[in-house]
Amino acid sequence: MSNTSIVYRSVSDVSGPLLIVENTHDVSYNEVVKVRAPNGELLTGTVLETGRGRAIIQVFEGTSGLDADITAVRFTGETMHLPVSTEILGRVLDGAGNPLDKGPPLTAEDHWDIYGSPINPYARQYPRQPIQTGLSSIDGLNTLVRGQKLPIFSGSGLPHNRIAAQIVRQAKIPGEESDFAIVFGAMGITATEAQYFMDSFEETGALEHTALFLNLANDPAIERIITPRAALTAAEYLAYESDLHVLVILTDMTNYAEALREISAARSEIPGRRGYPGYLYTDLSLIYERAGRIKGRKGTITQMPILSMPQDDMTHPIPDLTGYITEGQIIVGRSVHRRGIYPPIDPGPSLSRLMKEGIGEGMTRFDHKEVQAQLYYGYSEGCDLRDLVAVVGAEALTERDQKYLKFADRFEAEFINQGEFEDRSFEQTLDIGWDLLSDFPERELKRCDPDTISWAKNQNLYKSS
Amino acid sequence: MTESTGRIETIAGPVVKCSGLPSVRMYEVVRVGTQKLIGEVIEVSDKEFTAQVYEETSGLAPGEPVISTGDSLSVELGPGLLGAIYDGIQRPLPELREMSGDFISRGLNVDALNKEKKWEFKPSVEVGAKVSPGDIIGKVPETGILTTMIMIPVGVQGEVVEIASEDEYTVIETICKVKDSHGDIHDVIMMQRTPVRVGRGFKDRAPMDTPLLTGQRVIDTFMPQAKGGTGAIPGGFGTGKTVTLHQFAKWADAQVVVYVGCGERGNEMTEALEEWPSLKDPKSGRPLMERTVLIANTSNMPVAAREASIYVAVTIAEYFRDQGFDVALMADSTSRWAEALREISGRLGQLPSEEGYPAYLGSRLAQFYERGGRVKTLASDERLGSITICGAVSPPGGDFSEPVTQATLRIVKVFWALDKDLAARRFFPAINTLTSYSLYHSTLKKWHIENLGEDWPELVKESLALLQKDQELREIVQLVGPDALPESERAILEAARMIKEDFLTQSALHEIDTYSPIGKTYRMLRVIIGFTQRMAAAVKMGVQVKRILDLSVLDNIARMKITPLDTYEEQMDAVEKKMEREFKSLLQELSDSGLLSEPVV
Numbered sequence A: 001m002s003n004t005s006i007v008y009r010s011v012s013d014v015s016g017p018l019l020i021v022e023n024t025h026d027v028s029y030n031e032v033v034k035v036r037a038p039n040g041e042l043l044t045g046t047v048l049e050t051g052r053g054r055a056i057i058q059v060f061e062g063t064s065g066l067d068a069d070i071t072a073v074r075f076t077g078e079t080m081h082l083p084v085s086t087e088i089l090g091r092v093l094d095g096a097g098n099p100l101d102k103g104p105p106l107t108a109e110d111h112w113d114i115y116g117s118p119i120n121p122y123a124r125q126y127p128r129q130p131i132q133t134g135l136s137s138i139d140g141l142n143t144l145v146r147g148q149k150l151p152i153f154s155g156s157g158l159p160h161n162r163i164a165a166q167i168v169r170q171a172k173i174p175g176e177e178s179d180f181a182i183v184f185g186a187m188g189i190t191a192t193e194a195q196y197f198m199d200s201f202e203e204t205g206a207l208e209h210t211a212l213f214l215n216l217a218n219d220p221a222i223e224r225i226i227t228p229r230a231a232l233t234a235a236e237y238l239a240y241e242s243d244l245h246v247l248v249i250l251t252d253m254t255n256y257a258e259a260l261r262e263i264s265a266a267r268s269e270i271p272g273r274r275g276y277p278g279y280l281y282t283d284l285s286l287i288y289e290r291a292g293r294i295k296g297r298k299g300t301i302t303q304m305p306i307l308s309m310p311q312d313d314m315t316h317p318i319p320d321l322t323g324y325i326t327e328g329q330i331i332v333g334r335s336v337h338r339r340g341i342y343p344p345i346d347p348g349p350s351l352s353r354l355m356k357e358g359i360g361e362g363m364t365r366f367d368h369k370e371v372q373a374q375l376y377y378g379y380s381e382g383c384d385l386r387d388l389v390a391v392v393g394a395e396a397l398t399e400r401d402q403k404y405l406k407f408a409d410r411f412e413a414e415f416i417n418q419g420e421f422e423d424r425s426f427e428q429t430l431d432i433g434w435d436l437l438s439d440f441p442e443r444e445l446k447r448c449d450p451d452t453i454s455w456a457k458n459q460n461l462y463k464s465s
Numbered sequence B: 001m002t003e004s005t006g007r008i009e010t011i012a013g014p015v016v017k018c019s020g021l022p023s024v025r026m027y028e029v030v031r032v033g034t035q036k037l038i039g040e041v042i043e044v045s046d047k048e049f050t051a052q053v054y055e056e057t058s059g060l061a062p063g064e065p066v067i068s069t070g071d072s073l074s075v076e077l078g079p080g081l082l083g084a085i086y087d088g089i090q091r092p093l094p095e096l097r098e099m100s101g102d103f104i105s106r107g108l109n110v111d112a113l114n115k116e117k118k119w120e121f122k123p124s125v126e127v128g129a130k131v132s133p134g135d136i137i138g139k140v141p142e143t144g145i146l147t148t149m150i151m152i153p154v155g156v157q158g159e160v161v162e163i164a165s166e167d168e169y170t171v172i173e174t175i176c177k178v179k180d181s182h183g184d185i186h187d188v189i190m191m192q193r194t195p196v197r198v199g200r201g202f203k204d205r206a207p208m209d210t211p212l213l214t215g216q217r218v219i220d221t222f223m224p225q226a227k228g229g230t231g232a233i234p235g236g237f238g239t240g241k242t243v244t245l246h247q248f249a250k251w252a253d254a255q256v257v258v259y260v261g262c263g264e265r266g267n268e269m270t271e272a273l274e275e276w277p278s279l280k281d282p283k284s285g286r287p288l289m290e291r292t293v294l295i296a297n298t299s300n301m302p303v304a305a306r307e308a309s310i311y312v313a314v315t316i317a318e319y320f321r322d323q324g325f326d327v328a329l330m331a332d333s334t335s336r337w338a339e340a341l342r343e344i345s346g347r348l349g350q351l352p353s354e355e356g357y358p359a360y361l362g363s364r365l366a367q368f369y370e371r372g373g374r375v376k377t378l379a380s381d382e383r384l385g386s387i388t389i390c391g392a393v394s395p396p397g398g399d400f401s402e403p404v405t406q407a408t409l410r411i412v413k414v415f416w417a418l419d420k421d422l423a424a425r426r427f428f429p430a431i432n433t434l435t436s437y438s439l440y441h442s443t444l445k446k447w448h449i450e451n452l453g454e455d456w457p458e459l460v461k462e463s464l465a466l467l468q469k470d471q472e473l474r475e476i477v478q479l480v481g482p483d484a485l486p487e488s489e490r491a492i493l494e495a496a497r498m499i500k501e502d503f504l505t506q507s508a509l510h511e512i513d514t515y516s517p518i519g520k521t522y523r524m525l526r527v528i529i530g531f532t533q534r535m536a537a538a539v540k541m542g543v544q545v546k547r548i549l550d551l552s553v554l555d556n557i558a559r560m561k562i563t564p565l566d567t568y569e570e571q572m573d574a575v576e577k578k579m580e581r582e583f584k585s586l587l588q589e590l591s592d593s594g595l596l597s598e599p600v601v
């Protein structure tokens, strides 16, 4: 461990976000560094590389104003920690966890390393409890489960923030009033966007259950590397020490990845795809894998990271690598949006991988799996036919095909589309599904069990003649 | 500083440069820093060496000690492996949890095999027997599924002078003494230790003429794997790699399954741990976990251990192969392993090749897959064992032209190509039948004919031809609409639709459909092709496709997938009879009303 009383003035180089200090003694990897700028400002950094009397430091506030003569550097001997306690709820903090509101300094029950430690896979418990978001496009087709990491892939100008706010407003486990908390980590979003979330939390009284970590667009970019980690550290405390069910919203992960790219470029690392570092996958997974459920503990962490896809390109490294780590993805589609549908969630590429264990009898309703499969089938048939109609015209279609075409339209208008303040239950969502399927004869419903169909008939849900 | 202690010079992530251990060897295990983190030497130069550290290096500082162990990274092999779950360097996760709680902390040192547990050992040789490496000297009924064979380790040869009687022993108690030709006595224990980076030896390779049946129709039919074969399943995220590999782990007719989750999700390992103990092996009726060894280096666990996990897994597989078992090794995902290689190589400052991967990516991949195969094992008698390797590949952007996919395709013999479009339509398994292939068709042909039927190769060929034709026709339809097609071609579209809907799609989540024994697969295909042939013939005689689609036997065909395993034979017989009947009466009816261009004969 380094001697914390030594103050180094041996900065040899300042480049981009990096600072290089010479003649260091036994500085440890990843420890926190305090940097006194010539103008007296106190900055924070961490050690990226150490050895042979030299340390490379990333400075979270950026290095503008730093020089090689006067800048003073002190190593703290500790990795970065966050003071944790339940009193963090209701607080507004900056992207590194320092209070932004007028409140007192954070009280600390403990100080936790913001990098955390990997959950032992043997200690995990498989997520199985569905969360009702009140949105049919999620609940019916791609159910969110407690302990899941389910990102929202969106694009500029699409209403992902409204969707996220609606989810936060409505999310619940039916029949279970539970202890619920929100941790909101903002990275590089605008002040207006942040205000929108705060207002929306406030309206519903959610603010007092919420901890906000805000790194806004005009805040230091490199700090974004800390923000999700600080947010998740708070979430871990709330979930695992205070038994709360925590929903973590991280937005916008694209800005996070860009900060990472900046550091990597400054270190002249060999870039991976599109200039992002080759370890982007590992780095993102250290964030996303902090979602979960642990045996014997009451609290859970559910993550909904939001990211905007550059040029709506899902093969861009950020959505791509995110998709490789998370347990599915919810896609906000531009063409659905253009058709005037809210929420414009595109079912095709959306997927909740943990849904299968979280739905059905005792959780949502026994017919959920079959209804979901049948709706999916119908919608994808209908969408194919739309393409065909564009070429050959609707007259060329068979009677069966006409039905599917009509179904796709109704499905978008009645099932996906809903009000921003409309909170549908699982039952309501599934009932709408049956109503739409009533346009098909029984024989067409190959994804449903005949017994389920008769049940739906008896309940007067399936009304095909 | 003692002779076996060096010091840390620099630290950058998992890569630590050290000095002061002149005798350190490549791939030697070292203990790094005051916390004694586990590391492995990956570069040795004049005065310095570099270690990759298998644990998080935060807080490590230059000047801290490095201790050499004289040992290379090895695994412990013996009773106790089955049903276990290890991390990437074979530390048992349940024990780690006991030591450090729900989160994995650092510097933990645990034995892979329990040294106190006693196992029932039954000797199978007598004093005076001549033994060489690989010879079986006794058996341990390790789990309800598998009896582990206790073998003479490499380096021991001679005459048995003592053998333990049938009783319970720990894995480190001497159970046999062997006198070699110099008169030296070697103590043999049940446990063996094997370095992971060089494969365990064998006598010879053996032909791969038996399929590894996976219970997945599309695979067993169109791109079958062979016992001892190598296969890769590339696909973008969410296309079904993990589900398919889990399906293999559950249903493949291997005797032992080694599953390595390499840089993937924690929940997927948990799923296996929670689900597999309650699933029954279709043959023995015993819990599937009893034949399974799990290795988990999830994506948030240290990168260097990810690189090692693959070798740990394949060495464990070799140990069971050497006992004469058919082992299936699943690696999810080899891309994450390759990325670990890239990350370490980058930090070493090695010259990058394509997309930053080191130039040796291809050769390392080849060396790994080379460790698969069907072999004559080391032993005085003739014994065959196999390792089938199936690796997931996760190409960035789902683009198969990237280096890891390409390097893998040059090596493996089976290619299961996952298709994003199919996955988006929830067409599962989303394997593209037209671009995927198996190079084992011809070597497996004899088995298929003998065990299924003479007509198998024909059925497979015909279905593929229909799917191919379907693809071409659908392109035309996209241009001109379905109305422009003649009836005979519509019949082909319908035939292909049946193959896809009623045969190729198979839900991993359906209680019955999740596993399709090859006998059932064969019967289903025979029914469907039988139907399509009759349909083609009828259309030729002037019957409209529409009329054929009204036949009620189609409903029976659609439900074939979910016919229970114990009754499918009778049910398929019934379907075939019904099909024949319905076609006959349809033709008769149309012929009677003079609607056929050719009379019914």
Ligand SMILES: Nc1ncnc2c1ncn2[C@@H]1O[C@H](COP(=O)(O)OP(=O)(O)OP(=O)(O)O)[C@@H](O)[C@H]1O
Binding pocket: A323, A324, A325, A352, A353, A354, B235, B236, B237, B238, B239, B240, B241, B242, B243, B244, B264, B394, B428, B429, B430, B506, B507, B508, B509
């Ligand atoms: N055979 C199948 N039957 C039913 N569902 C399937 C099948 N294969 C895949 N799926 C569905 O697709 C989802 C994604 O599959 P899977 O987790 O195997 O993807 P993957 O290719 O491993 O993705 P990643 O690279 O992100 O790990 C599953 O959660 C499941 O919903």
Ligand SMILES: [Mg+2]
Binding pocket: B241, B242, B243, B264, B332
């Ligand atoms: Mg996977």
